[in-house]
Amino acid sequence: MDTAPVGPDAFAERWTGVLVSTGYVALDRATLVGRVRGLTDVVYAALAAPEPDTAAVEKVGTALVELSLTGAATLAASVRLFGELLSGPHLPALQGALTSGFVAAQQERIFRDQEAIRRAALEARRGVEAALLASEARFRAMFTQAAIGIVITDAVGTLLEVNAAFAAMFGYPEAELVGMSAADLRFPDEPAAMREPFAEMVAGERDHYRMERLLKRADGTGLWVDQSVSLVRDENGAPRFMVGMMEDITERHSLEERLRHQANHDPLTGLGNRALFSERLAAAFALGEENRVGVCYLDLDGFKVINDSLGHDVGDELLVAVAARLDALVTAPNRLVARMGGDEFVVLVEQSTGRDELVDLAERILAALAEPVSIGGHRLSVSASIGVVERPVAGTSPAETMRDADVTLYWAKADGKNRWADYDPDRNAREVARFTLSARMPAAVESEEFYVDYQPIVRLADGSLVGVEALVRWAHPEFGRLGPDQFIGLAEETGLIVPIGRWVLREAAGQARRWRDAYGCRAPRVSVNLAARQTEEPTLVADVGTILAAADIPANAIQLELTESAIMETTGKPLAALHGLADLGVRIAIDDFGTGYSNLAYLRHLPVHAIKLAGSFMEGLRGIPAADPADSQIVTSLVSLAHVLGLEVIAEGVEEPQQADRLGAIGCDSAQGWLYAKPGPPEEIERWLDATADVTAGR
Numbered sequence: 024m025d026t027a028p029v030g031p032d033a034f035a036e037r038w039t040g041v042l043v044s045t046g047y048v049a050l051d052r053a054t055l056v057g058r059v060r061g062l063t064d065v066v067y068a069a070l071a072a073p074e075p076d077t078a079a080v081e082k083v084g085t086a087l088v089e090l091s092l093t094g095a096a097t098l099a100a101s102v103r104l105f106g107e108l109l110s111g112p113h114l115p116a117l118q119g120a121l122t123s124g125f126v127a128a129q130q131e132r133i134f135r136d137q138e139a140i141r142r143a144a145l146e147a148r149r150g151v152e153a154a155l156l157a158s159e160a161r162f163r164a165m166f167t168q169a170a171i172g173i174v175i176t177d178a179v180g181t182l183l184e185v186n187a188a189f190a191a192m193f194g195y196p197e198a199e200l201v202g203m204s205a206a207d208l209r210f211p212d213e214p215a216a217m218r219e220p221f222a223e224m225v226a227g228e229r230d231h232y233r234m235e236r237l238l239k240r241a242d243g244t245g246l247w248v249d250q251s252v253s254l255v256r257d258e259n260g261a262p263r264f265m266v267g268m269m270e271d272i273t274e275r276h277s278l279e280e281r282l283r284h285q286a287n288h289d290p291l292t293g294l295g296n297r298a299l300f301s302e303r304l305a306a307a308f309a310l311g312e313e314n315r316v317g318v319c320y321l322d323l324d325g326f327k328v329i330n331d332s333l334g335h336d337v338g339d340e341l342l343v344a345v346a347a348r349l350d351a352l353v354t355a356p357n358r359l360v361a362r363m364g365g366d367e368f369v370v371l372v373e374q375s376t377g378r379d380e381l382v383d384l385a386e387r388i389l390a391a392l393a394e395p396v397s398i399g400g401h402r403l404s405v406s407a408s409i410g411v412v413e414r415p416v417a418g419t420s421p422a423e424t425m426r427d428a429d430v431t432l433y434w435a436k437a438d439g440k441n442r443w444a445d446y447d448p449d450r451n452a453r454e455v456a457r458f459t460l461s462a463r464m465p466a467a468v469e470s471e472e473f474y475v476d477y478q479p480i481v482r483l484a485d486g487s488l489v490g491v492e493a494l495v496r497w498a499h500p501e502f503g504r505l506g507p508d509q510f511i512g513l514a515e516e517t518g519l520i521v522p523i524g525r526w527v528l529r530e531a532a533g534q535a536r537r538w539r540d541a542y543g544c545r546a547p548r549v550s551v552n553l554a555a556r557q558t559e560e561p562t563l564v565a566d567v568g569t570i571l572a573a574a575d576i577p578a579n580a581i582q583l584e585l586t587e588s589a590i591m592e593t594t595g596k597p598l599a600a601l602h603g604l605a606d607l608g609v610r611i612a613i614d615d616f617g618t619g620y621s622n623l624a625y626l627r628h629l630p631v632h633a634i635k636l637a638g639s640f641m642e643g644l645r646g647i648p649a650a651d652p653a654d655s656q657i658v659t660s661l662v663s664l665a666h667v668l669g670l671e672v673i674a675e676g677v678e679e680p681q682q683a684d685r686l687g688a689i690g691c692d693s694a695q696g697w698l699y700a701k702p703g704p705p706e707e708i709e710r711w712l713d714a715t716a717d718v719t720a721g722r
């Protein structure tokens with residue numbers, strides 16, 4: 024190809040040819056050539072300049088795009104033409120400038136086109152909507168055929184137009200509705216708050232609201248709707264119309280109601296259930312600190328027996344009958360009867376007036392249940408035990424109230440059933456203390472919080488120390504020193520008396536050993552109390568044997584005291600235990616003799632060695648003359664009878680010299696009591712032994 028540079032005219036002619044062959048330009052050829060000639064001049068000037076004027080040539084690229092020559096082919100052909108017909112050191116730079124100018128302009132143009140399309144589409148859509156709204160016919164079709172009820176009212180709620188669905192929902196002919204007021208479709212007792220959004224809309228303060236509400240049908244029945252109401256304003260912004268759309272949700276609503284009812288009611292009796300009760304109780308507490316609240320918590324007596332013997336169907340019918348009686352009794356709106364489960368019912372009294380109101384209610388419940396119930400040919404007598412709690416709301420909680428009601432119900436049962444009991448904080452405190460004690464007791468055995476005091480037993484004839492009674496005490500870390508009366512009964516109930524009693528015996532046997540080491544044959548016999556519960560323990564005899572062997576003392580150094588009732592109940596296994604103990608050689612004494620009903624004749628058959636006359640007999644032996652000659656007579660008879668049976672007699676609770684004198688005269692063998700010494704630590708017994716040793720030595 025000829026490389027001679029061409030003049031600008033020739034170049035412009037050739038370039039125009041390239042452009043029209045690679046793109047479409049909406050200009051006639053002469054005009055186009057004129058434009059291209061202008062661009063050619065810019066390029067020639069840039070080629071000739073000392074520095075390449077790339078900015079100018081970029082604009083040439085831009086100009087091509089502005090001529091709508093945006094294709095890649097146009098750019099490629101133009102760059103090639105530059106290379107063929109032009110020359111000079113700046114040529115490559117100018118070819119690059121043409122390209123970048125062209126591409127930048129092309130991107131700019133693509134972006135601008137997209138924006139224009141988007142805007143056009145938007146406007147087009149708006150046009151459709153406007154067209155639809157404008158089309159009254161199509162709006163009519165929508166209005167009349169809609170499945171949901173539509174109503175148009177004026178600015179104060181007078182119905183102007185309704186659709187067929189709306190009329191059908193409310194049960195009116197369409198024509199009748201027009202002219203009615205929105206208020207005519209509401210129930211007059213509707214909560215005032217439901218009307219607020221409407222009032223705000225009438226006042227122009229609100230443009231829209233949506234709510235579920237109960238409206239009134241033509242026949243007076245209820246219609247639940249989900250309604251959505253919008254305000255249409257005039258050109259000045261003042262309320263003009265209201266447009267309401269409503270959906271009939273009556274069915275959904277009644278389903279919800281049914282589910283709610285099911286969730287809150289007992290299916291058998293129809294009464295409220297525990298959930299409903301809890302809700303109402305919480306609400307009663309929420310009424311305010313100054314209120315009071317009461318509950319009667321009742322449980323049928325012996326219901327399980329009826330259920331088990333007559334069958335569950337009869338049991339169910341009985342529960343239904345009881346529920347009906349309670350329901351008939353409880354009519355006041357501030358009261359609620361609920362079934363808590365099984366045969367437990369509760370009556371809640373909101374805003375109660377005082378204890379009397381609840382006691383009266385409890386008595387009426389007991390009376391209502393007193394009449395037998397006839398079920399399937401059976402006349403069933405039912406009764407209930409009722410726990411009554413009535414108190415100010417302040418300072419307590421629903422949970423605490425129910426816990427106390429539960430405890431109180433338990434008391435009513437324990438006190439004999441078919442009765443009410445009312446909550447007694449002192450009784451509760453005592454029970455809690457008992458519970459606290461019994462909970463601590465196992466650890467106390469382990470950590471040796473127990474200790475033993477000893478009280479002298481004295482021979483009446485010469486005042487010498489013949490024995491001591493070991494009496495357990497508890498050094499409680501929190502409550503201080505506790506006497507056996509405060510915990511032995513509890514330990515018997517829980518069975519912990521077994522390890523505690525074993526510990527006391529081991530302790531007493533160890534002490535007996537030490538005294539024997541120190542005082543030889545002057546060492547006192549040690550008497551240890553044995554609880555009835557311990558005699559039921561199969562290992563008792565073996566345990567005692569082991570303890571005696573471990574302490575290395577003869578069996579007759581120990582005397583075991585059993586109460587009269589424990590001995591009299593002794594049949595079977597415990598009786599065998601008693602014989603087993605006696606066979607070991609341990610002495611057996613009957614403690615607190617005379618407080619029960621044992622007869623001395625029966626004792627003949629038991630391996631008993633001594634009786635301890637109960638302290639209560641000592642009252643009559645007080646003073647000069649004797650306070651009660653009859654006591655004196657009884658004691659005289661008991662002592663001689665006991666002696667006939669070969670039993671030793673020890674008097675307990677001797678506090679005065681006159682008592683000791685009379686006992687001595689009667690022939691009683693020995694005595695124990697404050698006259699001689701109170702129970703104390705072993706050192707006091709040792710002081711006694713040491714003192715009498717001095718007397719003996721000094722004699």
Ligand code: C2E
Nearest residue numbers: 494495506507508511527552553554676677678696697702
């Ligand atoms: P108990 O076996 O009849 O013990 C005699 C009780 O009378 C002791 O009370 C003693 O302190 C008290 N006493 C002694 N002299 C007099 C007096 O002159 N006047 C009065 N009014 N009372 C006097 P304590 O120590 O409180 O023991 C009470 C009961 O606890 C004992 O009655 C016994 O039944 C039981 N007990 C004590 N220790 C044990 C034990 O280790 N095991 C068992 N199972 N029961 C025990």
Ligand code: MG
Nearest residue numbers: 492552584614
């Ligand atoms: Mg005793």
Ligand code: MG
Nearest residue numbers: 614615635675
């Ligand atoms: Mg006693």
